Amino acid sequence: MYEMMRGIIRQEVERVAFTRKHPRNATVTSVDPDTYSAKVRFEPHDPDDPDNSTSGWLPIQCVATGQGHGIFSLPNVGDPVEVAFVGGDHMSGRIQQRHVSEQTQPPAGMQPGEHWIVHGNGAVMAFKKDGTVMMGGAGTVPNRGGKDPATGKDSTAQTQQPQGKQALTLSPDGSLSITHKDGATIKMDASGNVTVSSNGKSLTVDAGDGDLTYKAKTHSFDGDLQVSGGVNATRPITAPNVPLTGIAA
Structure with missing residues (x-):
């Protein structure tokens, strides 16, 4: 039983x-x-x-x-x-x-211990191993390529070539950088120094009807300086071997 x-x-x-x-x-x-x-x-x-x-x-x-x-x-x-x-x-x-498969591969360059959020067009938000946080627009992360099993054709999301490298990078030392796809940058280092580079492009500061104030211990200009309008200076302006016209000192 x-x-x-x-x-x-x-x-x-x-x-x-x-x-x-x-x-x-x-x-x-x-x-x-x-x-x-x-x-x-x-x-x-x-x-x-x-x-x-x-x-x-x-x-x-x-x-x-x-x-x-x-x-x-x-x-x-x-x-x-x-x-x-x-x-x-x-x-x-x-x-x-x-x-992860042949059709859905991770982005190239990812390291152990990192967290990446990647869009199909290559835009990314990455938390890097060293503590850096990086955000980039379309084309920042080219994927490794693959076939779309539904169509048998190359997947545009997997094979798209980089269209730019615009990015925002926050580093653990406190520095920050903003990069345009054509190479222009705004960088703030860990000490607070700020560098703006247009990479050969025009750089325009337009305050419209507002005031624009520059305050520094010294001002350095490397190249031609054109002024449209009056200039009032509370201290003498010196420019060796350069005639100054229309400036009231």
């Missing part, structure tokens, strides 16, 4: 275990942004019975979400994902994980 009961219990456990759905790998086939859900094709799929390998609309798990706020990131068609089933119930599937 004891052995028979053990056999019955074992069969029931195996039956329940067999009917429980375990997490499965899948590929996204359709995305609905309005409901934050997607359809997937389970892998490996059956080419002779594609309907048996395709899911209905599944909710996509968020990093964080609340009423009116959260962190959201929709997958693209062709992205590899993992589908989990709450309580093993095949009717309660949800997309909870995404994977």
Whole structure:
């Protein structure tokens, strides 16, 4: 009797275990942004019975979400994902994980211990290993390339060439730099010194109808100086070997 009961219990456990759905790998086939859900094709799929390998609309798990706020990131068609089933119930599937693959590779240059948020066009917000925080616009991070499995063509998000290098960099020593895509920079070093470089472009300061005040121990100008309007100086202005006209000292 004891052995028979053990056999019955074992069969029931195996039956329940067999009917429980375990997490499965899948590929996204359709995305609905309005409901934050997607359809997937389970892998490996059956080419002779594609309907048996395709899911209905599944909710996509968020990093964080609340009423009116959260962190959201929709997958693209062709992205590899993992589908989990709450309580093993095949009717309660949800997309909870995404994977790095040939089609979805991480940005080149990322190091262990770093956190990067990268847009498909190459814009990035990176928390670097040394404590630096770097934010860059489109084209800052060229990805490594790949094929879109849905079309078989090169994925523009993966193969786009850098269009610029505009960036905001905050360093742990307190320095800060802003870089334009054409190379102009505003730099503030750890001591508070500020350097502005236009990289050969024009630099214009326009106060309109307001006042513009320069205050420093000394002022140095390297190059021609043109003044349109009167200049009133409370101290003598000297310019060796240069005639000064129209200046009241």
